[in-house]
Amino acid sequence: MSLLITPDALADLIAGSAPVRILDVRWRLDRPDGRPEYLAGHIPGAVYVDLGRELAAHGEPTDGRHPLPSATQLGQAARRWGIDDGDTVVIYDDFTSFAASRAxxxxxDAGLPDVRILDGALAGWVASGRPLEEGTVVPEPGAVTLGRGFLPRLSIDDAARLPDSGVLLDVRAAERYRGDSEPLDPRAGHVPGAVNAPTTGNVDADGRFLEPEALRERFEQFGVGDDRPVGVYCGSGITAAHSALALTLAGFAPQLYAGSWSQWSNHPDRPVALGSEPGGRP
Known part of the structure; x- marks a missing residue:
């Protein structure tokens, strides 16, 4: 089953008889509420998803800024979105599929078997000449049954140990990895041993994911290989999911450290590395 879908293929799904649920997940750090833009124009039939409230829990700072939602929280949200067992779910956002990848x-991870990202995001749909609709979509509640733990993940202790036996990728911008600046979290720097592989390198100029072969070559340059476990983290577990998807497309089996730097930096007992090298300086 492909993890990506083109605008043409999505249009065919919408026109067909198979059940499909489209989710609009617009979210950015500088604009966490994407509902106004959704109301102004979205793919016909798409339901708005609130990332901060429905795709993240709210815990202590030591849990990170966007902890994973509980199974109960996610199940309630997914049924609100109208998802039933057996549905194809297509997700998009309006910013290079970062938020869509979190969804x-x-x-x-909850066990839905057919979840796809609209490659090229909303801009790709618009560029294909297809229409948008205004207002909100309120579907009939769904009855989907969800689980938890279908994808591999890392705890904070797992992330600390991984560089000893595998590759831990820090996918934030280089200046945050180096510790030159830290606008969001209490300490600057990176997990000792982590390798910097900014998420922006996963896509082309149009926001589409690189071909699997190109993604594989890219990650191999960072030391990723079939014989070594690979983990990935970012600031708060959002863009790390984007790289987890890219790694999956490339044929690897990534482990997501969802707490990411926002969790690590809130634990004063955890060491911090600075500079451009994985080990950095204390």
């Missing part, structure tokens, strides 16, 4: 990871 993909959470739903795939």
């Amino acid at each position: 993909w990871w959470v739903l795939a």
Whole structure:
């Protein structure tokens, strides 16, 4: 089953008889509420998903800024979105599929078998010449049954140990990895041993994921290989899901450290590395 879908293929799904549920997950750090933009124009039939409230829990700072939602929280949200068992779920956002990838990871981890990202995001749909609709979509409640733990993940202790036996990728921008600046979290730097592989390198100029062969070559340059476990983290577990998807497309089996830097940096007992090298300086 493909993890990506083109605008043409999505249009065919919408026109066909198979059940499909489209989720609009617009979210950015500088604009966490994407509902106004959703109301102004979205793919016909798409339901708005609130990432902060429905795809993340709210815990202590030591849990990170966007902890994974509980099974109960996610199940309630997915039924609100109208998802039933057996549905194909297509997810998009309006910013290079970062937020959409978080939704993909959470739903795939919950056991949904057919979850896909609209490659090229909303801009790709618009560029294909297809229409948008205004207003809100309120579907009949679904009856989907969800689980948890279908995808591999890392705890904070797992993330600390992984560089000894595998590759831990830090997919934040280089300046945050180095510790030059930290606008969001209490300490700057990176997990000792982590390798910097910014998420932006997963896509082309149009926001589409690189071909699997190109993604594989990219990650191999960071030391990723079939014989070594690979984990991935970012600031708060959002863009890390994007790289988890890219790694999956490349044929690897990534483990997501969902707490990410926002959790690690809130634990004063955890060491911090600075600079451009994985080990850095204390």
